[in-house]
Amino acid sequence: MARHRWLLWVLCLLTACTVHATDPAHEGRGRITFVDSQDLSSGRVIKQRVDEWNQRASRREQVTYVPMPRSTDAYRAQLMARAQDLAGARDDVRSQCYDVMTLDVVWTTEFAESRYLVPLSRGEFGTDRFLPAAVESASTTDGRLWAVPWRADVGVLYYRSDVLTAERADPPSTWQALEGMATAFGPEYGLAGYVGQLGQYEGLTVNALEAVWAHGGDATGLGTPQAKAGVGMLAEGLRKGWIPQAVLSYDETASLREFLEGRALFMRNWPYARSVLEASPLKGKFGMAALPGHGALGGWNLAVSRCSAHQATARDFIRFLAGDDSQRVLLEQAGYPPTLRPLYLEPDLNSRLPHLAVLRVAVEKARNRPHAVHYDKVTRMMQGALHNCLRNPEARDAEMDQLSWNVAKALSGR
Structure with missing residues (x-):
């Protein structure tokens, strides 16, 4: 009887082990x-x-x-x-x-x-x-x-290397240097100074934050002088003309087309654009550099x-x-x-x-965009206000003060 109980115990143990090893849900x-x-x-x-x-x-x-x-x-x-x-x-x-x-x-x-x-x-x-x-x-x-x-x-900067080489200039490491080159070299070579993504969609949130970061600001304080200076730089570029007004409707595809067809000196875009440019007539005539400041x-x-x-x-x-x-x-x-x-x-x-x-x-x-439970709500809020700041620079201060309050409220879950 004892031997029989021992065999039953071994059989149960083996059965349990078999079920455990072949049961995917359990494992x-x-x-x-x-x-x-x-x-x-x-x-x-x-x-x-x-x-x-x-x-x-x-x-x-x-x-x-x-x-x-x-x-x-x-x-x-x-x-x-x-x-x-x-x-x-x-x-x-x-x-x-x-x-x-x-x-x-x-x-x-x-x-x-x-x-x-x-x-x-x-x-x-x-x-x-x-x-x-x-x-x-x-x-x-x-x-x-x-x-x-x-x-x-990550956001990166593309530039016409043939132009910068001819002018004995290095890729710009600050927005001030970029503006200087865009203003000086663009007209001379018949090129728009700079194209990015300033249409009212996620690209605007990213492009604006990169400008804000470059001036010492952040998404959590869009009403600060630093944040306003970053957005102000883009608005001034549009006013002065080294950023074409058409860029206010551009996304990645539109800005890439402008650069690809030889109409822009500088372009902000993502790394994927490099392979497109390598397969184009611009091969050997462009370069890629880190954005001034921080890319998104x-x-x-x-x-x-x-x-x-x-x-x-x-x-x-x-x-x-x-x-x-x-x-x-x-x-x-x-x-x-x-x-x-x-x-x-x-x-x-x-x-x-x-x-x-x-x-x-x-x-x-690189830096991250804000952590938010409802990020889609935060970015839509930013896109509307930022686009208005670029189209109507005189409204910038009031618009960004209100935006800063709205974003802080959204990020806190209120």
Whole structure:
């Protein structure tokens, strides 16, 4: 009888172990769904990385890649709708969950505070190897980490190197120097001085903040003399003409077209524009430099959805995508700036990608836009007021005083 009881005990133990090892839900492992904005890179490098994971991973931990709408607003709306639908959902409908989400850097606070994400461990993901500003973008103001930095982006300055070389001038390191060159060289060569993104959309928020930061101001104090000076510099540029009035309606595509077609001396844009220019008649006639002051940090981070039943697999997949090998592939094949600092220092990469040194300077100086639960509300507020300041400079002081109060109220949750 004792031997019989012993055999039953062993059988139960083995059965329990078997169930534990093959139950993906219990282990937090299983198939997951990964969502990202549409992959427009040459060769569809994002899909390549997912395929690489699926070749390496077991059949039970395969990843389904779901590309989302190209429009950032439409993408965010779809993510929010799915997260809201599955908040508190039963286990039997969790298969509809977007387990790993690629989030714009300005969405972190909103998704975290809405309880759509799970917090992550800084030690598990080695955040000390990432760009500090990128880690900040993936965290809330209390220091908790909610995402892992993946693809960085930063505002940079493009210039006509043929003109600056002819004039024996270095790329400007201050806005004052940029204005001087735009005013002196632009008319001589039949070029507009400077084009950026001052249309009433997110680009205006970014361009204005970069000007504000360059003058010592910040988004949390838009009524200060420094912030007003930054916006005033743009308004004066429009009035004096070294920034064409047409720029008040420009987005990235419009400003790139103006520079690409040889009508502008300087252009503020994102790193993606470099590959477009390299494939154009301007190849060999342009250069890229860090913006005077600080560029705005853009980019995308990787987060685990709270609704995911397979969070262990989701975390492993994020480590794979955000790791050295994947970020190196994204840089070399698609031009995505890394969020990992060591990659900017690799001699081999720097020898093959001379612009990497410029990107390193730009990303190390980059700053984040405000952390806000309702960032879309804050930025729309800023866009309306800032556009009015540029069109009607006499209203600048009153407009920015009111904007400062409105932004402070929104950021405090009032």
